[in-house]
Amino acid sequence: MTALERRLDTAIRIAEQAAALALSMRPPPGAATAATLKSAQNWLTEADGATEAFVAKALAEAFPEDGFQGEETGKGREGRLRWVLDPIDGTSNFARGADRWCVSLGLIEDHTALLGVLVAPALRETFAARQGNGATLNGRPIRAAATTELTRAMIECGWSPRRPNDRYWKLVSDVMGAGAMMRSGGSGAMGLADVAAGRLDAYVELHINLWDVAAVLAILAEAGAHVSPFLEGDGMERGNKIIAAAPGIAGELAGVVGFESWKV
Structure with a gap:
């Protein structure tokens, strides 16, 4: 071993x-x-x-x-x-x-x-x-979902008090405006794990802390999900924004929610 x-x-x-x-x-x-x-x-x-x-x-x-x-x-x-x-x-x-x-x-x-x-x-x-x-x-x-269209996607939008509420409203509006179904379950780690298991097509949050994602980053990667580079910069110390998504919608979703700098 x-x-x-x-x-x-x-x-x-x-x-x-x-x-x-x-x-x-x-x-x-x-x-x-x-x-x-x-x-x-x-x-x-x-x-x-x-x-x-x-x-x-x-x-x-x-x-x-x-x-x-x-x-x-x-x-x-x-x-x-x-x-x-x-x-x-x-x-x-x-x-x-x-x-x-x-x-x-x-x-x-x-x-x-x-x-x-x-x-x-x-x-x-x-x-x-x-x-x-x-x-x-x-x-x-487990594997991430095979979804390829946002109009068929279910996406969780996590809320953080560290970002203004109007930015969260815009995030939700952009996701729903793209035709996706929105969900919020009160646990960022579990929402991300659901992406790994294919039960959700994506999870997006404008700020999340290291302890919320440290376990699920490896789970997502091994399940084939696409994940924004959370640990880059000062993410380890101050937290970061995150997208975790089924590979077939990751690029389109990144554009919809303003993560254009993420090279999927």
Whole structure:
């Protein structure tokens, strides 16, 4: 077993254990009274901290030479390889007792996504991929959709408070104006994973953070989706915009939403 294979196997085990922990702490359906806000619509629950602490400790024991970065605690250990964790992506859903949320764990070397694991325990789904070995959902291979026309496409437009709302309205208007169906599910990582699985034709967001995409970048690449160069520039530190799309619509969609500089 190679070092990367061992890391993926370990990451799946740790992420599934962390997801089970988070699921055990999920509140019942309601108005998210157990959650706090870090900023507008930026939710935080007790489970976020507990899940991140569990994963950080487990990875430190398994791979003490690797670096670690979590959404809640920031950069911890330094290392040539960096694990990046979102302990609960889709916290607004989680805090209301809903099912669409996940634990997202990726491994990055320099500006390359080496592997990723995304576990959505309430949906009983585990996405996984490592560089050069394909992507899977619950152990079965997945591929991006074969869609070639925007008028047949379903596209998720993620919202970010870091960009003015009028830019989001324009994004939605441009996507729908091109004839595509628009969706928004409250979890960027899961929306991107749906593109990898062919359940969505594209995901677009004007700003998203590293911990939201670190796991799914490898999954998308191995599933054959086309993805804008998120890790270029200061994307690793400050986040970036992103398009992930089925190959047959990626170029046209990039033009529609103003990503003309992306060479598909």
